[in-house]
Amino acid sequence: LVPYEQLKHCTGAYEYLDFGNYIVYSVEKEEDTLSYKIVCYDKMLNTMKDYVSLQNGTFPMTIRSYIKNLCLDCGLTFKNTNDEFANYDKVIESDLYANLDYTYRDIFDELSAVTGSTICLDKEDNVEIRYVTDTLDTIDEEYLKDINVNFGEKYGPINSIVLSRSGESDNVYLQDEDSVTINGLTELKIVDNQIMNFNNRADFLPDILSKLNGLEYYTNDFVSTGVTYYDICDKYNVKIGENIYSCVMFNDEVLVTQGLEENIFTEMPEETKTDYSKSDKDDRRINQAYIIVDKQNQQIENENKLIQKQSNQMEEDDDDREPRLEKITTI
Numbered sequence: 163l164v165p166y167e168q169l170k171h172c173t174g175a176y177e178y179l180d181f182g183n184y185i186v187y188s189v190e191k192e193e194d195t196l197s198y199k200i201v202c203y204d205k206m207l208n209t210m211k212d213y214v215s216l217q218n219g220t221f222p223m224t225i226r227s228y229i230k231n232l233c234l235d236c237g238l239t240f241k242n243t244n245d246e247f248a249n250y251d252k253v254i255e256s257d258l259y260a261n262l263d264y265t266y267r268d269i270f271d272e273l274s275a276v277t278g279s280t281i282c283l284d285k286e287d288n289v290e291i292r293y294v295t296d297t298l299d300t301i302d303e304e305y306l307k308d309i310n311v312n313f314g315e316k317y318g319p320i321n322s323i324v325l326s327r328s329g330e331s332d333n334v335y336l337q338d339e340d341s342v343t344i345n346g347l348t349e350l351k352i353v354d355n356q357i358m359n360f361n362n363r364a365d366f367l368p369d370i371l372s373k374l375n376g377l378e379y380y381t382n383d384f385v386s387t388g389v390t391y392y393d394i395c396d397k398y399n400v401k402i403g404e405n406i407y408s409c410v411m412f413n414d415e416v417l418v419t420q421g422l423e424e425n426i427f428t429e430m431p432e433e434t435k436t437d438y439s440k441s442d443k444d445d446r447r448i449n450q451a452y453i454i455v456d457k458q459n460q461q462i463e464n465e466n467k468l469i470q471k472q473s474n475q476m477e478e479d480d481d482d483r484e485p486r487l488e489k490i491t492t493i
Contacts, residue, residue, distance in 0.1 A: 179390055182285045205287050208236040209266035213259050221257060225357075226250040229273060229281075233289050236266055241288035248278040248369035258356045275352045276366060278373035280395050292395050293373055294410055300399040307385040307423075313400070313407045317430055318378025322349035323371045324436050325363050333441035336367035338375050350374060351434040364444040379428065380407040386424040390416060 184202035191198050219231035226243065233240040242250075259269050270289075274281045279291045321341035326333045330353055337347075352358065358366045379397070392398060392411040400407045415425040 180285055182283065183287055204283050205238060206267070206283055208238060209270055211236075211266060213262075213264045213266050213269060215260045216257055222253050222255045224250065225252050225254065225273070225276060228254055229270075229289070229291075232266060232269060232273075239288045241284060241290045245291070247291045248373050249276050249366050252276075252357075252366065254357060262356075272355050272357060275355050276357050276370075278370040282394050294377060294395045294397050296397040297392070300401055300406070301389060302401045303403075305386050305389055306400075306402075307387060309385060310425075311384045311402075312382065313384075313402070313405075314381035315430065316378060316380050318348050319345055319376045320348050320350050320374045320378070321345065321376070322347055322436075323367055323374065324349050324351040324434070324441070325355070325358050325367065326351055326353045326436075327359050327363075331440075333436055334364045334367070334444060335436065335438065335441050336364070336371050336443060338371065341376065348378075349434060349436060350431070351436060377410075378408065379410045381428055381430050382407065382409050383427040384425075386426060388416075388422040388424050389426070390422075390424060 182204060184204055185207055187201045187203050187207070189198055189200050216228075216231055216235065218234040219227060223231070226245075226247075230240040230243050270281050277291055279293050282290055282292055284290045319341060321338040322335055323337075324333050324335040330351075333351075335349070352370075382400070384400075392414070394411060396411045398409055398411070400409055409426075410428060411426070412428045413426065417423045417425070
């Protein structure tokens with residue numbers, strides 16, 4: 163691909179763009195236009211199948227090994243098999259997703275949260291852990307059509323990561339407290355992630371925050387005459403007049419007909435609100451509560467056994483009082 167600074171000075175030149183490889187999913191002839199409608203998907207289509215159990219590898223295993231083995235199950239190759247990324251070395255003790263009606267794609271979505279990344283395919287069809295990358299590039303109004311140009315509110319900077327479970331009433335969090343003081347609070351909440359749902363979940367927070375801390379961008383929705391060379395998670399700037407908007411490429415729809423039209427949009431994440439006064443930075447208080455509950459359950463179980471034993475003894479001692487004793491034994 164030709165860098166933007168060179169491309170903008172080119173006139174009358176053609177450029178071939180590599181969009182990777184695709185699986186032809188369906189072909190439909192449209193008689194009225196004498197054309198064909200072809201629906202294609204990239205090889206992440208291989209992950210859209212039910213997950214029963216892991217077919218490669220044995221537990222326990224690290225997050226990195228788990229992703230590699232999931233890829234093997236789907237006939238894909240994991241690009242980062244030797245790389246260090248967020249929470250790559252955390253250990254999964256057992257097959258947490260077995261028989262839970264998840265697809266492989268669902269599991270990759272949850273692993274994306276665990277690694278604080280976007281899990282996608284590169285141009286060689288390898289599964290990649292990808293983070294937001296600043297291209298240091300700026301495009302201007304020449305690349306935008308006059309219709310449907312909207313730059314909304316600013317999101318971020320992200321400075322708080324919250325892990326939530328139990329109907330979002332049980333939260334642990336980690337913040338960049340200096341950023342919260344200066345910029346105000348912008349939290350990213352991850353709810354009921356199967357891997358980060360145990361009492362070691364606070365251990366995942368530092369790596370996730372380190373990857374997402376400070377991320378900020380403008381929501382946008384605009385039609386371009388064709389930028390096309392930005393990839394997923396590329397960060398870039400759009401200059402309109404004297405205003406510069408920092409954007410991240412999350413959604414890009416390219417329509418090729420008699421010309422080329424590109425629809426680019428990034429929406430505001432769903433708003434969440436955490437009561438930090440009832441949350442903690444780890445699970446120590448929660449663990450203590452679990453111990454108390456367990457003790458209480460044990461006491462109740464012992465008391466029930468004692469009542470049953472006493473009732474049975476009363477039955478043996480006095481058969482004439484059986485109707486009354488039946489009521490006692492049902493307590």
